Amino acid sequence: LLKFYVVNDSLITELTEDVDYTIDERDFLVFYYEDYFQVGRTFNFTAYLIWEHILAFGNWQIEQKEDQVLKINEAEQELTADFNYNFFMIARHYDALSLVDSLPIIFWDVALTVNPFDKELFNNHELMINGIEVDIGDYLTPEKAFKIELSDHFTPEANSFSLNFTTNYVLRFEEPVGKFWAVDRLVDRRSIRERMYLCNLISGPRHIYLKNIIFHEKAIYFEEVLDSYSLFDRYVEINELNSSISGYKGLNVTVPYLYVGETSPLLIKYLTFQRLKIIITDDIKMPIIDA
Structure with a gap:
């Protein structure tokens, strides 16, 4: 928890950890909510929480296409290789019933900026978000990073990022x-x-x-x-x-x-099964006798 605000009528109060509230051993928020009831026909208040949440990424890797063979024909040669950059995201929350087990978060949409190393050397991009191919022009930033917006519905419960590209x-x-x-x-x-x-x-x-x-x-x-x-x-x-x-x-x-x-x-x-025979010649390429 980064910030905790309570709105009571027109008054906005930022609460301080260990003074106005605490976080218990199960990471639950504990505070005396009755102190912040709005007096009137209804007794209520509004709380705003700003959280920092840990997101895990699975199968995060760059893979070269296995079926592509790069053949060398010269002592110095340029090679173009095909790669795939992919990952999926994982985030969980506490189960309100058991208070112990955790469940996948299904109510979030996450915005991300994907910023791979050496991205300025990537060419021929093909991007799939959540298994659907998208227009790379809508996601590629001027800095050559890849920006996922909230409107893409990139949720921790069901998501995937897959980028095909070539590089030299x-x-x-x-x-x-x-x-x-x-x-x-x-x-x-x-x-x-x-x-x-x-x-x-x-x-x-x-x-x-x-x-x-x-x-x-x-x-x-x-x-x-x-x-x-x-x-x-x-x-x-x-x-x-x-x-x-x-x-x-x-x-x-x-x-x-x-x-x-x-x-x-x-x-x-x-x-070696064969002998090496060296013939010494003169300037006009004639063999030299007894050389």
Whole structure:
């Protein structure tokens, strides 16, 4: 309870907690109402209460669309990802019969301003309020927040907020060697090598991680792979390319989830079955004898 006023005839009195009223252990308001009766034909008064109420939010999350696969074809590439931002609201009140149990509040309409992080980078908005698609222009503020009015009947007992949007990221492989997008090194004996990809999101929303990123590694076959891992202990998924569809053999690599501004090393350890032959040439590209 923030404020408590009593109106008696034309007199408005603000009551003080612990002086004019108290809140008991069950959060009930206790005061001597007879002191405020209006004298006349009827004995009455009017009370105005300003409450602060705790609202809880369930299933509050931002989710990337699982069926969207973001394929990397260049060492630096812009990616457009689809997301859904959703929540529902919960509020309860005391049951007047039991004085112990609580019930959902059904007599409130709540006005809210939804102000997500990185909202200025959201595009292609689609908004549903209480399961009904609405015109985004009626809800999007100049500050790119989303305003729900009392007229929307957003009640704690039955409500939902669901926002679909797209946003853009730029992914870059740091220090790529040629077309491999990676640094390759010999790690054991003559045939066990390790290829390290330095994946970096260089732009995009800083508070929303990106996943479902894949690229094709044509230089390593699936049967050659010994291990794969990330230095951040994030799961690395590797599958064999379907050569009948892609036209070539190799790996289908799923990059672990990334945040903007971090470089996440991804490593593949593999066994080479073929020998590397280096031919040294002169300036006119002729092989040098005995070189």
